[in-house]
Amino acid sequence: MTARSTLVMRRTLPHRSAGSCRWLALGAAAAMAAVVAGCGSSGSSGATAAAPTTQVVTSMSGEKVTVPLKIDRIAEQFPAHTVTDLMLGVGDKLVAIPQNVKTIPFLRKVFPDINSRPELFRNGGKVNMEELLRLRPDVVSTISGGTTLTPFKKAGLPALDMDFNTFPELVPSISLAGKVYGGAAAAKAQEYGDYVNARLSMVQSRLASLPPAQKPSVVHLASYPPLVVDGGTSLIDGWIKLAGGTDSASGVKGTHVTVSMEQLLQWNPDVLIVETPGGDQGLAANTAQSVIENLQRSPGWSGLKAVKSGRVYLNPQGLYPWDRFGPEEALQIQWVARTLHPDLFKDIDIRAEARTFYQKFFGYQVTDADLDQILQVSK
Helix, strand or coil: CCCCCCCCCCCCCCCCCHHHHHHHHHHHHHHHHHHHHHHHHCCCCCCCCCCCCEEEEECCCCCEEEEECCCCCEEECCCCHHHHHHHCCCHHHEEEEECCHHHCHHHHHHCHHHHHCCEEECHHHCCCHHHHHHCCCCEEEECCCHHHHHHHHHCCCCEEECCCCCHHHHHHHHHHHHHHHCCHHHHHHHHHHHHHHHHHHHHHHHHCCCCHHHCCEEEEEEECCCEEECCECCHHHHHHHHCCCEECCCCCECCCEEECHHHHHHHCCCEEEECCCCCCCCCCCCCHHHHHHHHCCCCCHHHCHHHHCCCEEECCECCCECCCCCCCHHHHHHHHHHHHCCCCCCCCCHHHHHHHHHHHHHCCCCCHHHHHHHCCCCC
């Protein structure tokens, strides 16, 4: 509180009785006590508590973590969450990023300053703690919770998992990041959550009465060679089912699981969705077409049902692959639904939707060339 000085006005009082004088003395003493009490309440030992400088949040993996209320410096261990930082308007606060994030062409275009950020986190999230401490981050956004947090705790750095692993966790994870970063980031997170919920509701309502026989079987290929797929319990398994497909690889549990070509031939899915590799911590960005070109040389490829029917699709990649762990998952669910069920979603113009999305959430006006690159349109 601001200390204020008091000007005491004096004047000559007429003669009063002894009783009156005692009354005046008591009144003056009471007034002085009130002044002293008032001064005390504005000081450090008074009743008014100092404004808090930290808050306790619950990470996506369940840990209670104390973080500063004012976040000016962010270290990002998880590649996809870098895109969340950009969407929430805190890209300028990034002081350390993961390896290979800056190899994604569209991300460099939307946020050119990414090129000046040190790639401090290497393959698997490894980091030189001395280098990280020199950067003095206010918070570290980690690749997961649990023991991943231990090195940062030991170093005295606030760290928490703000990532999501399933589609239902998407909006809560963005809301958590908005809460941690505060200010305009919280409002942007709310706006994003409203958008996702509205688009997801639309997709689900149109697919609600779809019989199982009309849900095509799908396999999502992450890379080749080796042949890497995503199976049951993964985020990919989730959006395949939400978009009206059945996951042929659901019996293979987890993310980035290596399987044989024989296994793919046995699944023989109706649809193949091929990811653009890269942007993560061991792989520079490439193209989905490069994966297909390698697969085309594999025995049995041409006999796959999806290949013969022309239902092999290149998954879009924007600031990050749409299919994995970033805010562009909001576009992914719409793209997949239209890809699997074009008749039910013929009114969805994914180019127009993407154009609006990037303008609304990233303040970036995409060009036709950008959209061709993102959607991997062949020339």
